[in-house]
Amino acid sequence: MSETSVPVFRAAGTADIEAVVALVESAYRGDSGRRGWTTESDLLDGQRTDAAGVSALLGQPDSLVLLAERDGVLLACCHIERQGDAGYFGMFAVNPDLQMAGVGKALLAEAERVAHDEWSCVAMRMSVIEQRVELIAWYERRGYQRTGEFRPFPYGDARFGIPRRDDLRFEWMVKPLAGAVA
Incomplete structure (x- = not known):
């Protein structure tokens, strides 16, 4: 299978937990995250997730x-959850050395397919730290719209990282799935 071939998708099991944690941490934190463009290292220190999470x-x-x-070989991961008639998309991580190679785009499309085809969701929602303008733009190019709805960053809860600034907050984004009206 070539490096440009479509990845294989599957549900994670308990045997995958440590690999998922390592991937998420490598994509978002520390020097390894700086190899890719999705790093939050300038915004947050500490962990992004852990085995218990x-x-x-x-x-x-x-x-x-x-x-x-x-x-x-694990290339990327995400978490999706059915929340009423919408799916929630989060914990999205792509190996920093493979970012910009289409793996993330393919995984996002598969997550949307699962939410729509298997859970009958009419939309996919997510929250993105509003200071992540490049990431927001990436999602907008894939059909997500900014809602103008915000929620505060969970300051003081180290499970979400240790903020390096005091103005962080999440913006909700939404995308109708398969022509549905969200």
């Missing part, structure tokens, strides 16, 4: 940690 996602009803692999 990923394990909890695996145990939730209407929740799926979706993996993208090639030849058994």
Whole structure:
């Protein structure tokens, strides 16, 4: 299978927890995250996730940690969850060395397909730190719209990282799925 071939998608299991944590941390934190463009290293220190957090996602009803692999190697992951008639998309991470190679775009499309085809969701929602303008623009190019709805960053909860600035907040984005009106 070539490096440009479509990845294989599958649901994560408990045996995948450590690999998922390592991937997420490498994509968002520290020097390894700086190799890719999705790093939050300038905004946050500390952890992005941990084994207990990923394990909890695996145990939730209407929740799926979706993996993208090639030849058994983890390339990317995300978490999707059914929330009423919408899906929620989060914990999206692509190996920093493979960012900009189409893996993330393919995984996002698969997550949208699962939400629509398997859960009958009419929209996909997500929250993005509003200071991540490049990431917001990437999602907009894939059909997501800024809603103007915000929620505060969970300051003081180290499970979400240690903020390097005091003005962080999340903006909600939404995309109708398969022609549905969100």
